[in-house]
Amino acid sequence: MPGEKCGLFGAKCFNNRCAFDFLYWGLIAQNHRGHESYGFLTCDKGFRRHVNVGLVPQISGRRYSRWRNFLRGSVGIAHVRYGTSGERGLSKLDYAQPLISSHGNEKIGFAFNGNIVNTYDLNNRLADKFGENEAFCDALVFSKYLVSNIGSGLISAIEDCMKNVEGAFSVLGLRNNGELFAFRDPLGIRPLSMGESEDGMIKAFSSETVGFNINGLRFIGDVKPGEAVVITKDDVKRERLVKSERTAFCAFEYAYFARPDSFLNGKYVYSVREEFGRNLGKRFKDIVEKADLILSMPETAEDAAYGLHEETGLKWERILRRHRYVTRRAFILEPDERVSTVDKKINIMDGGLNGKRVIIVDDSIVRGDTTRTVVSKIRKAGAEKIYVFVTFPRITHPCFYGIDMATFNELIGFRFDEEGIAKQIGADGVFYQPLEDYIRATGMSVNELCTACITGEYPTETAQKMAEAAKSSMKIEDQRRIYERPELFRK
Ligand code: SF4
Structure with missing residues (x-):
């Protein structure tokens, strides 16, 4: 099942400005995090979504105005994708995010950076709620898992994800009532930061701080590992739902993935x-x-x-x-x-x-x-x-x-x-x-760092088991990604 290593940007404008202006430049600044597809989702009396394959295009003039008009609304989320499993390629529009998932009266937009280790297990649990098991990627399984629990309250549904979804995840979500939310896995493996305008009327989230710089916003801090942030129509609520003894920020972000002018954990890259x-x-x-x-x-x-x-x-x-x-x-x-x-x-x-x-x-x-x-x-x-x-x-x-x-x-x-x-x-x-x-x-x-690809010591249990099982059962001809081999962790 496809997993993701991607870039995220989200914005809520309390002064009724068009969120798309911030989303667009937020993605342009982070296109290095994903070249396979890009997508925007805004909310204006209902969701408005545009996704496509390839790089975020350079648009201006009338074309920009058309996009802006279609993607109207003062709140939205956006995503660039680089798939870490499943077939890659420019025909993979199905995997483009933000996705929309619904259950009962709840409908959410969902964009995610990371990779889920126990996707098969979660997907099986969803079969009862969604009937036919149609999920084809970890982002879809994750979004369905979240929306299926939202009836008991958004914060408690996020807390459930933090306890039952294993892997790396920085998430941006949008409810059809216009609430923007963000959360990070308890180990904080993937980055996610918060920013705002000088007057505080624009609030934003970005995988890397360069997304704020390009928009003239200031960085105000990271979404903490295990923390949820919900921006409603009139305020911002932050809650640390799970506090781990250790954290595990991806060490590889410093060497390769992040832009040199991004600010990660207190230092410029x-x-x-x-x-x-x-x-x-x-x-x-x-x-x-x-x-x-x-x-x-x-x-x-x-x-x-x-x-x-x-x-x-x-x-x-x-x-x-x-x-x-x-x-x-x-x-x-x-x-x-x-x-x-x-x-x-x-x-x-x-x-x-x-x-x-x-x-x-x-x-x-x-x-x-x-x-x-x-x-x-x-x-x-x-x-x-x-x-x-x-x-x-x-x-x-x-x-x-x-x-x-x-x-x-x-x-x-x-x-x-x-x-x-x-x-x-x-x-x-x-x-x-x-x-x-x-x-x-x-x-x-x-x-505070994940160094599993160097040391073989994984910060989560299932990943450790999968690595050990894969090593002992390794066949030279097996090219499947280890987390796409459920037989390794169903034992
Ligand atoms: S440090 Fe290595 S194993 Fe850990 S998240 Fe980064 S790339 Fe993956």
Whole structure:
């Protein structure tokens, strides 16, 4: 069943301004979080919904006015999607969010970022209430689960989700009475922040704070793990429904997913990435001494490359450049598309690499094909030695919480050690930032971060069981994502 790793934006205007103006720019700022589909849902005497596949289009003039007029209303939610299971592709309009679910007299709009681990179990429980079991993705199962319990009150239905839905979820919802609500799983795995206008008349939610910046809104804080926020027609209610002993914010957001100018848990992402680079310089002094140049994978590794340059004084050459309008993020594509996209996306300027010993800074190595493509281009450009410095520690385990690396076999870091990985990608050495350095740079503690894909220690029980069962029953030919194999957790 499809899961999601996505971007969210929601807005409520107490001064009757059109919410679409904020939703549109909120999504444009967060399009890096999902390229497969986008969607808007507003409420104006009933729901008004528009979803489509691909990137959020750049619209202006009359076209913008038409959209604005159709998506009228002072409250709404919006979503960009990147699916972490099920078939991807541009025909997948069915999976586009926000979704609308109803039960009895209740009708809700629902947009979700994360991935549910116990979807099959929840879906079975819903069969009694919805008759025929028609749900085909985890977002739909989740929204149905929520709406089916809303009769007992919105807060108690959200609390039920927090106790019975397992996985990562940051949710935005809209009721047909115009109430806007938001909540985050008790471990706070995926980000979700709150913002407002200077006069407090616009309230907003965004996966990343860049969604507020583009709209001229100010960031006022995160929706806390296990917290629900409900914005009614005249006030804002916040309630911490579940308080866990630990939290588990996704460590990978810092290395790869979030924008560098987003503010996560008290720090700008770019400043954390610079610290990653400084850490690599301190840890691998012997390699730095042997190198002539630092190169960086555009654009997620550039801040780390700057940190490495600052720490070591080694020259940083921005010889690798991105073709700006090849917008697809390689990591989230199908394997055959991935290699050709990287090939088209990254341009190497000739001339500066002949006979040089270079360090390439990369944010992460998941399957290895992206890095392999770039290493081979740099080799062709004449580099004599190529060392790869990686800011995210070696990924050895799958993710069940919304990043699309959901089997052991696809992970090069599961199949090979550092030496083997270097051989596979054609480099002279691969050097990962140690986990303790990584955690220190984020400013978080080990009990506040999820690092399951590095350590194999999952912060939720079913995920841990699934990983162990999958590892012991692993067949090389089984390409299904582990959370799409119910036999592993029904035992
Ligand atoms: S397993 Fe890795 S990618 Fe997935 S949520 Fe945890 S840290 Fe993030």
